[in-house]
Each structure stands twice: as structure tokens, then as C-alpha cells.
Amino acid sequence: xxxxxxxxxxxxxxYVLVRAASSLADVPQGVPVIVPLGLWIAxxxxxxxxxxxxxxxxxxxxPFALAEDLASLPVIAVDFPAFTDGRGYSSARLLRERLxxxxxLRAVGDVQRDQLYYLSQVGFDAYAIAEGRDIDAALxxxxxxxxxxxxxxxxxxxxxRRDAQGPSA
Amino acid sequence: xxxxxxxxxxxVDERVAQFRDQTRRYLAGELSDDDFRPLRxxxxxxxxxxxxxxxxxxxxxxxxxxxxxxxxxxxRKYDRGYGHFTTRQNMQLNWPQLPQVPDILxxxxxxxxxAIQTSGNCVRNVTSDHFxxxxxxxxxxxxxxxxLIRQWSTFHPEFAYLPRKFKIAVTGATNDRAAILVHDIGxxxxxxxxxxxxxxxxxxxxxxxxxxxxxxxxxFVPRAEILNxxxxxxxxxxxYGRRDNKFKARIKILVKERTPAVFAKDVEAEWEQIRGGPxxxxxxxxxxxxxxxxxxxxxxxxxxxxTYRSALQDNRPFANWAQRNLHPHKVPGYMxxxxxxxxxxVPPGDVTSDQMDAIAHLADRYSFGELRVSHEQNLVLxxxxxxxxxxxxxxxxALGLATPNIGLLTNIVCCPGGDFCSLANAKSIPIAEAIQRxxxxxxxxxxxxDLDLNISGCMNACGHHHVxxxxxxGVDKSGSEWYQVxxxxxxxxxxxxxxxxxxxxxxxxxxxxxxRLIETYVDIRHEDERFVDTVHRVGIDPFKERxxxxxx
Numbered sequence: 001x002x003x004x005x006x007x008x009x010x011x012x013x014x015y016v017l018v019r020a021a022s023s024l025a026d027v028p029q030g031v032p033v034i035v036p037l038g039l040w041i042a043x044x045x046x047x048x049x050x051x052x053x054x055x056x057x058x059x060x061x062x063p064f065a066l067a068e069d070l071a072s073l074p075v076i077a078v079d080f081p082a083f084t085d086g087r088g089y090s091s092a093r094l095l096r097e098r099l100x101x102x103x104x105l106r107a108v109g110d111v112q113r114d115q116l117y118y119l120s121q122v123g124f125d126a127y128a129i130a131e132g133r134d135i136d137a138a139l140x141x142x143x144x145x146x147x148x149x150x151x152x153x154x155x156x157x158x159x160x161r162r163d164a165q166g167p168s169a
Numbered sequence: 170x171x172x173x174x175x176x177x178x179x180x181v182d183e184r185v186a187q188f189r190d191q192t193r194r195y196l197a198g199e200l201s202d203d204d205f206r207p208l209r210x211x212x213x214x215x216x217x218x219x220x221x222x223x224x225x226x227x228x229x230x231x232x233x234x235x236x237x238x239x240x241x242x243x244x245r246k247y248d249r250g251y252g253h254f255t256t257r258q259n260m261q262l263n264w265p266q267l268p269q270v271p272d273i274l275x276x277x278x279x280x281x282x283x284a285i286q287t288s289g290n291c292v293r294n295v296t297s298d299h300f301x302x303x304x305x306x307x308x309x310x311x312x313x314x315x316x317l318i319r320q321w322s323t324f325h326p327e328f329a330y331l332p333r334k335f336k337i338a339v340t341g342a343t344n345d346r347a348a349i350l351v352h353d354i355g356x357x358x359x360x361x362x363x364x365x366x367x368x369x370x371x372x373x374x375x376x377x378x379x380x381x382x383x384x385x386x387x388x389f390v391p392r393a394e395i396l397n398x399x400x401x402x403x404x405x406x407x408x409y410g411r412r413d414n415k416f417k418a419r420i421k422i423l424v425k426e427r428t429p430a431v432f433a434k435d436v437e438a439e440w441e442q443i444r445g446g447p448x449x450x451x452x453x454x455x456x457x458x459x460x461x462x463x464x465x466x467x468x469x470x471x472x473x474x475x476t477y478r479s480a481l482q483d484n485r486p487f488a489n490w491a492q493r494n495l496h497p498h499k500v501p502g503y504m505x506x507x508x509x510x511x512x513x514x515v516p517p518g519d520v521t522s523d524q525m526d527a528i529a530h531l532a533d534r535y536s537f538g539e540l541r542v543s544h545e546q547n548l549v550l551x552x553x554x555x556x557x558x559x560x561x562x563x564x565x566x567a568l569g570l571a572t573p574n575i576g577l578l579t580n581i582v583c584c585p586g587g588d589f590c591s592l593a594n595a596k597s598i599p600i601a602e603a604i605q606r607x608x609x610x611x612x613x614x615x616x617x618x619d620l621d622l623n624i625s626g627c628m629n630a631c632g633h634h635h636v637x638x639x640x641x642x643g644v645d646k647s648g649s650e651w652y653q654v655x656x657x658x659x660x661x662x663x664x665x666x667x668x669x670x671x672x673x674x675x676x677x678x679x680x681x682x683x684x685r686l687i688e689t690y691v692d693i694r695h696e697d698e699r700f701v702d703t704v705h706r707v708g709i710d711p712f713k714e715r716x717x718x719x720x721x
Contacts, residue, residue, distance in 0.1 A: 084207050084290065086330025090407050093327055098442060114191065114208055121326035144187045146179065149320040150396075151447035152327070157396075158176060158320070159454040160447065 059087035096123035116141035189271035213287030229297035241525035309341035309358035313458035332410035333418035373424030376630035384429035470502025474555035518546030586626030593626030595643025595650035
């Protein structure tokens with residue numbers, strides 16, 4: 001079974017990521033699946049009746065298209081066709097902070113160690129490390145930095161915490 | 170100036186450790202060239218013609234003498250004993266060895282410096298007015314705001330992988346010395362009717378392949394909202410900026426394609442959602458940051474120092490220098506001194522380690538131990554007593570750092586060009602030198618008066634040639650180096666893009682071309698008219714005719 005970084009640990013992952021599917025016939029049954037947004041929108045009612053169906057978003061796809069579905073989706077995956085394509089970082093923050101999504105938010109595609117810290121700060125909590133990359137080594141990327149300045153999904157900005165908990169000059 | 174606390178220090182230290190590990194993995198073959206490239210670029214490291222090039226940030230141009238001495242030491246130990254100041258308040262080292270770069274970063278971190286985001290498709294080193302805090306025309310000191318933006322932009326997780334590079338400049342003065350209108354975001358600090366501080370926001374300016382002057386999309390963002398507003402702009406850009414074509418990926422193209430009005434609406438809609446949110450900056454934070462930029466202990470001095478006045482009368486070379494390299498200070502009895510790094514025969518912006526140490530010594534002795542780096546590639550001592558000027562000048566002169574040419578034709582702004590840069594189409598340093606040698610008569614130079622001459626070795630425009638009164642652009646024509654000339658560009662609050670005068674020239678013609686341009690100006694200028702004003706009054710034709718008539 002494929003492995004996934006979930007939270008801070010490596011776990012087995014049962015989900016099948018269906019990248020290309022022109023119709024429901026292309027979607028395997030009886031296993032947890034993550035389907036493309038277009039397929040989900042066209043077959044919402046059917047898919048909702050099945051257990052464990054998630055949706056993945058391409059970088060240009062609008063997270064607001066899922067606004068009505070968030071409560072019922074166990075997982076949303078955001079695709080990074082190349083790790084240098086940073087649109088998914090904004091998608092993640094919008095899903096978490098604007099739309100209040102609480103389920104698993106998974107980074108898929110060209111997901112590598114050196115991006116994990118950033119990904120963890122914008123709301124991702126699961127990382128499907130790209131094929132051919134060492135997932136065990138990648139795990140440490142989550143700890144590249146212990147804190148940061150900005151307001152993110154994971155923290156308030158440092159200037160709001162400085163007095164409460166901070167080391168001073 | 171700003172001093173790191175433990176939090177700031179830890180961020181930089183963790184970056185050094187991260188980059189050390191990335192470099193190790195690259196050298197061990199665990200990261201491919203393609204994997205490593207974006208990572209090293211985000212740390213200012215290019216692979217150049219001869220060696221890697223490391224670009225070190227000097228955030229908003231503020232530099233302590235301790236930091237300058239460290240730069241001198243690093244250039245001596247890891248490079249060839251010199252560094253190059255760029256047009257964006259950075260220092261570039263041209264000859265470091267890749268395996269040693271983590272050690273360089275570690276030495277920088279010890280003096281609260283770094284190379285974070287000095288390149289790559291991310292928010293770059295924030296720049297500002299090199300006269301901040303001391304200029305008479307300043308409304309608001311931009312440095313606390315620049316520091317706030319430095320912190321906000323440092324490893325901003327949402328905006329680490331933008332479509333393209335992103336440059337922010339901030340000024341708080343009436344005269345814009347930070348070229349804010351040719352930045353992706355240009356911020357002008359203002360004081361509102363009730364004394365509240367806010368920022369006028371321009372977006373989509375930039376030079377490069379498609380030079381555009383920035384558009385103001387909001388006249389006044391209250392300062393508490395500035396990070397929310399920046400987040401809104403960056404989010405719209407990150408989501409919708411073009412990623413299909415590198416040459417159309419800057420925010421200026423998005424602003425142009427959507428129109429500034431529509432882009433502004435998109436930003437407003439996003440801002441509306443996050444306004445008042447966690448990134449809203451409390452007044453105490455502005456006060457805390459402002460506390461790092463309190464004025465030094467100025468002495469109470471007369472407005473005019475008698476010894477300085479008499480030296481101006483008796484000493485012609487000193488007076489020449491004073492006329493060009495001094496600017497008025499807001500405190501009576503003090504002056505702002507520009508140390509020219511534009512001596513003929515030395516690549517513009519280059520400084521040796523020995524000179525850096527000597528300048529640090531002079532800044533300690535005469536200017537409270539701090540300096541500035543200007544986007545015109547010079548150094549600035551901001552707080553010198555009039556009574557010390559003669560002595561300072563004598564010492565600078567002995568160091569070859571007192572060329573009296575600030576604002577003059579030979580104060581050439583110039584990128585490293587084809588001698589070093591792998592992006593360049595043509596060399597730029599030898600062109601600068603040929604022009605400087607041609608205009609070696611100081612009286613003539615002073616008679617020509619204010620003139621910005623900018624040279625870029627390619628259309629990436631690191632030498633800001635578009636906004637030079639005379640701009641020179643290196644172009645490649647079937648494998649050989651040619652130079653396109655434009656005139657009438659201006660920087661500052663009335664920024665304008667220069668117009669190309671015609672077909673390009675060979676390197677050997679360039680000094681002649683500039684000579685013809687200047688002769689034309691001298692013949693037809695009105696009294697008190699600068700070169701660029703004459704160009705704007707009469708257009709480019711008289712200049713063009715003279716230059717090309719001579720060529721026929």
C-alpha cells in the first residue's frame with residue numbers, strides 16, 4: 001500500500017487518486033477514491049452515496065466550487081503539477097480560512113521535502129510525497145522552521161504573540 | 170537600525186541549517202539541478218559564467234559598520250577581495266565556491282544578515298529611500314514599515330512560489346528616491362487629515378522586457394491594514410498571474426490584461442474578506458519598530474560651520490565634491506555624504522575589502538557607525554558634521570572614494586553585464602568605462618549637470634536603463650554585442666520610460682554616441698534646463714539626427 005505523511009507521521013494510505021476519469025465508469029468501486037472536481041460536480045449525488053470519496057483540485061480550479069460540499073468531504077487533495085507552481089498554497093488557505101474546511105487537506109503531485117514546511121503552514125495536514133522521493137527523509141522537512149512571522153492557518157502573526165510568550169531582545 | 174531579537178535570529182539560523190542540508194543533498198546527487206535551482210535561487214545563489222554568484226540582502230539599504238566589516242571579511246576569505254553593490258540594495262559576490270556558501274551564510278547570520286529571497290520567484294529584498302530618516306522632505310520615516318514588510322515577506326508560506334519575482338519598495342518622502350513606480354508594488358507613506366499614517370499603493374510597475382510605470386490602485390490604506398492589503402494583492406497575483414509564459418508572468422502583465430481598475434476591484438474584494446483579520450498590525454508594533462530608528466544623539470550645532478564655509482571657498486576640489494556628493498540634512502550643522510563607487514576604471518558599484526574596512530572606520534568616526542546603500546550603487550554616510558567634512562573628504566580621496574560625480578554623467582548605474590552574468594547579451598562594464606574616460610573633464614561634466622546614465626547588459630534591466638536620462642541596453646545581434654540607446658527616461662515620482670533613438674551601435678561607437686547626445690543638448694538647452702528636460706521639451710528628433718548623421 002502507498003504511504004502518506006499524515007500530520008507528523010507516515011501512514012498507509014488506502015485512497016486511490018483518480019487523475020483522469022471521463023465518466024463514473026472510470027472510478028473504481030469499493031475502495032476509497034479521490035476524484036477530479038469536474039467528475040464530482042457532474043455526479044455529486046451518486047458519489048456522495050458511496051463511502052470515502054474525496055475530490056482533488058487542479059491549481060486553476062476554484063476552491064469555492066466545493067463550498068456546499070465541504071462538510072461531507074473526508075479529504076480534499078490539491079494538486080501541484082510542479083513544486084514551483086504555488087497556486088495550491090492560496091487554495092489551501094481559502095479552503096481552511098475562508099470556507100472553514102475541517103477534513104483532511106492533502107498535497108498531491110510534485111510534493112517534496114523542501115516544500116513541506118510551507119505546505120503545513122497554509123492548512124495542509126497530509127502530504128503524498130512524489131514518486132521516487134524518499135518519504136522517510138522528507139518527514140524532517142516539516143521541521144525546517146520552528147516558527148514564522150506571518151499570520152497563517154497554523155498560527156497568528158509573531159507580533160501578536162511576542163509579548164505573551166516571546167523571547168525578548 | 171533594527172536589531173534582531175532571539176526570534177529573528179532563530180529564523181535566520183534555521184535558514185542556514187536548511188540551506189546547508191539542501192547544498193549537501195545537491196552535492197551528494199540527491200537533488201537534481203532542476204530540484205536545486207529554485208531552492209538556491211531563493212537564497213540568492215546563481216550559477217554564473219565563471220562561478221556561482223551570491224546575492225546578499227541589505228534590507229532597505231541599512232548597514233552597520235560591523236556588517237560592512239563582515240562583508241569585507243567574507244569577500245576576502247571566500248571571494249577575490251571585492252564585492253559589487255546592485256541597484257536593489259544588495260551586495261553580489263562573483264566568485265564564491267558552492268560548497269562554501271553555507272559557511273558564508275553562517276558568517277552573515279552572526280551579524281544579522283542573510284541572502285533570503287534575494288532571487289527566485291518570491292518576494293524579494295524590500296528596498297527604500299537611502300536618505301530615510303535624515304532627508305528634509307520626509308513625511309514619514311519608511312524604515313519601520315520596510316522592516317515590517319521584511320518580516321512579513323520572509324518565508325511567507327503562501328507566497329514562496331509565485332509566478333515570477335516580486336519587488337516591493339517603500340518611501341516616505343516627497344521626492345521618491347526609491348524608484349517605487351518601477352516596482353511590482355510601490356508604497357508611498359502619507360499622513361492623513363487627522364494625523365493618521367497610511368500608504369498609497371501602486372502596483373504593476375517594472376522594467377525588464379515590458380517596462381511599465383506602476384498604477385495607483387488605492388490612495389490610502391491605513392497602516393494597520395497594510396499586511397492585509399499586501400496579502401490581498403499577492404493572493405490575487407498568486408492565483409491568477411500567468412504561469413504559462415515566463416515573459417508574461419510578472420504582476421504588471423496581469424494588471425495590464427485585467428486593467429488596473431479591474432485588478433484594483435479584485436484586490437478590494439479579497440481585502441474585504443481579510444480586513445481586520447489576524448494580520449492587522451497593532452499600533453504597539455509600529456511603535457516597537459519605530460523604536461529601532463530613533464535619531465542618533467546629534468549635537469546642537471550652528472546651521473553653518475565657519476571652517477566648512479571657508480574650506481568651500483579656498484579649496485576648489487573640495488568644493489566640487491561638496492557640490493555633488495553632499496545633500497542637506499534635516500538637522501542643522503549636519504550633511505549627508507555620498508561615497509561614490511563610480512571612479513573611472515572601476516566597475517560601477519564595486520568596492521574592495523580594504524575599502525569596505527576603511528569606509529567602516531570612517532562611518533564609525535564620523536557618522537554614528539551606520540551607512541546606507543543606494544540604488545544608484547553608492548554608499549551613504551547619513552550624519553556627518555559640517556566641521557568634519559574636509560577631513561572626511563581628504564580620507565575618502567586617499568581611498569579613491571571621493572569622485573565628485575553624484576548625479577552627473579559618470580555616476581553610471583550599471584549591471585555586471587556579460588563579464589559575469591550568464592543572462593547578459595552584452596558587456597556593460599567596458600561601455601561604462603569608455604564613457605567615463607571620454608567625459609574626464611570635471612568642468613565639462615559639471616557644466617553638463619544632472620544626468621542619469623544607466624546601462625543594462627540585457628532586457629532584464631538590472632541597470633534600470635529605461636529610466637536613465639540616457640539608457641543603454643546591450644542586445645545580441647547574430648552573436649555579436651550591440652547597444653540600443655534611449656533618452657528621456659526618468660526615475661522618481663515623475664517616472665517615465667525613455668524612448669529608443671534608433672538602430673543599435675557597436676561597442677566602439679558608444680562614447681561617440683553619448684558625446685553627440687551631450688553636444689546636441691549643450692547647443693539647444695535653455696538656461697537651467699537639465700538634459701532630460703531638454704529631451705522632454707524638444708523630443709528625440711534633434712538628438713537622433715545628430716547621432717545618426719555623424720554615423721553616416
